[in-house]
Amino acid sequence: MSYSGKQSNEKWQDIIKEVRFLQKLRHPNTIQYRGCYLREHTAWLVMEYCLGSASDLLEVHKKPLQEVEIAAVTHGALQGLAYLHSHNMIHRDVKAGNILLSEPGLVKLGDFGSASIMAPANSFVGTPYWMAPEVILAMDEGQYDGKVDVWSLGITCIELAERKPPLFNMNAMSALYHIAQNESPALQSGHWSEYFRNFVDSCLQKIPQDRPTSEVLLKHRFVLRERPPTVIMDLIQRTKDAVRELDNLQYRKMKKILFQEAPNGPGAEAPEEEELTPCSQEAEPYTHRAGTLTSLESSHSVPSMSISASSQSSSVNSLADASDNEEE
Template sequence: MDPASEPLRLTAMGSEYQITQRLGGGGACEVFLAQADSGEQLAVKVLRPLFRSDERLLRRFAQEAKSLQQINHPNVVRVIKVNESETEPYILLEYVDGKSLDERMREPALLSHAEAVTVCCGCLEGLVCVHDTKIVHRDIKPANILLERSGRVVLSDFGLALEQESDVTQSISGGLVGTLAYMSPEQCAGRPVDHRSDLYSLGVVLFEMATGSLPFAATNPAALAYQTLHENPRWDLLDRAAPGLTPCVQKLMARDPSQRFQTASAALQALQSLTDVSQKPAAPTRRRTAWAVGGSFAVLAVLLASFFSAGFYNQRNPAPAAARDRDPQPLLVLPAPVPPQPRAPEAAPQKVSIVPLSREPAPRVTNSIGSNLVWIPPGKFTMGMTNPGRFKHDDWATPEHEVELTRGFYMATCEVTRAEFEEVMGVRHHLWGEDKTDGQRPASVLSWSDAVEFCRQLSNRSEEKKKGFVYRLPTEAEWEYACRAGQSTDYSWGDSLDGFEAYAWVAENSQNKAQDTGKLAPNPWGLYDMTGNMAEWCQDWFAPYPGESVVDPSGPPVAPLQPRRVMRGSSFNYEIKNGGHRSASRSHHDQDGFRSYIGFRVVADIPLDQSQPSVGL
């Protein structure tokens, strides 16, 4: 938690608890550790302030508590107290001291097959109780399975659970909510689901634990949905890794629900009777496609059904899904972003990194919230790491490639501040505390989705609409182009670290905390804190660079490797000597994650009929 915030205290079961640390969370909720004076620990799930005005999310939040309160079983996380107040809604839960199955599966050593069966049996024992209360979890996946240090397996996160009698096809955005890689075919297709859908999802988890791979080798969400509905899993992987498990997993994952185990109890009995679950050699390394295993993904059932039945599926170029708004968007509904266009390499390309098309001084504007923005002209530059291999993760920024940006844009001279964020959003982040003298500190502890929502709301202000300004996050190419500011060196001030203190807040000079924006020297294009202070969100999904020249790149239209967004600039808590602050350095983070060292700055597009800005200082 931010040290500036006041400790949050709450009362439950006759004891007073104090929030001691953040355990994790997604886009809408955060989970904290609470401790009583006696030392007893509980988990507190809090709906983030930015979402408390959303009645739909408030209903889902209360729904989770209602679902869990009906269940009392050692393999299901226990609810202690529920506060449904709109001003401070939270759920007080038992604290499970351990790690998630997802964290365990990211470790180098694969689970033994005996361990995998033990985990699966623990989940099934919990599901027997869950299903007996007529509740369908609907989001069984490794991240929602907790492994206590004592060995207990605990099902958690019932935020998507619905009673079987309710309309189980109803969910946010009018589509289906869940995690695509673990969805049953009926859930993926938008048909009604029952408890057997949870058994399918658990079958996927068991397949993954046993083989280190997901059942389908899809490269994007559209392909994965198609394979789930029409193709068979890669049973050969399971046969090679754990042939003794294959019959049970095949029955769990039968495409037709009537061919699956009909109850969790029947599946549990079958697994407990297994005798041959020996580990085979050379199990494949676990490779998870994180767009398929991350947070909620909406699939619009009617469009999926018509899309696949009409034969429009193209395996080489599947229709992409956009995921740029706060709410999950229906797959195959939004227009496809235009992919980068390959350019034939020019003969004897020049090594100079940036060749701006306009050498006029950059005009500045001040927007409706007092932010200064500088005009970044169109231009060409060499993107990527010049001499990779000197530092960790240099390979993320290779190969070097030529980039042309055909349109100029405005970029904020500073990172968005707390005062600016509060003015636009109408709410102050509860982790910033009540002392508003920190208004010039960069806004922090915000997810990529929060940053996108800020841009949307800023664009909707009447003053901005009159000028035709549309705000967004910069693409990664735009960010590096602006950071380099005409230079081909490691940093905008040169290749040496000498004098970095004049330009960058880093671990060596920041006292390990964010500093007010704009206090140090700007780069040659008038941009402050492009190096250090806050790592900054970019618009793009994180993915390998192309091996050819591109025009106006915006990254892949869907996450080809994992659902993580690009971050640039590194931060105040990272040592500059480690190389992460160079203009070409890249990093990434889960788009719904947030940290004290992550912030953002905005860019603004001008109306299409304006080749130059119409206002300036």
């Protein structure tokens, strides 16, 4: 995170705020902070290593998760949220891209750049398609609490079940208007279980007072239903296999292109296809992919961007001049 240029002091204060927040976290379902290093007006936050996000799973497999997998991911995220809310904290940017998976198969909440140390809060913060109605209306109608994370989790469930959150075909500003003014979204397909549909409907109660807390939702049948203990580990392994296949395919395509552009031309004899030895795969899987080691993220993934007219998956750090009282 850079803190140079215009508003450098404000950027620096935001970094300090996030570091202080991260230092407070002590829970298996929240990502662990390791340290912060400053170099050339850039702050580097060192965090616990995770393989990838739930969003990466969707990107790699190009299809929704199975219901048992959604339940396992949701259960882990809920435990992290219940911990935050019990300490009067609000995440404010819950979405598949911020739900991470670790090597041992733990589900962890990540990216606390939008988090609030104290509840209630009133800042316009988050990612548009996942925002709760009361966050959008906060500047006009007052404050909100940890139940905004419950709404975002409900939207995330739809995202995992349908690959995109509701209203994703709209631009961000139109989506914000629809969230605030229209009825709550729901799962579109009828093949999901009644437990899952009820869980999503409970999370997406328009009136915050009617919406259950994260602690109450931990007792919901959807997340407590019996499932194999290896659900997350099996999902991780299947995703690793898919990434390996994608990368090998990309390697073969690139090799073919380079050969066709070689001086000898397409008439030259193609060299035999090289294969990675099992030993090298086990020792350092995916090292031929820049910047990734044993990662779930596909090389076809699109990185997140700041909010703009052309970006629909962006985070809104703050569109209001006023900020939370607790953040001053």
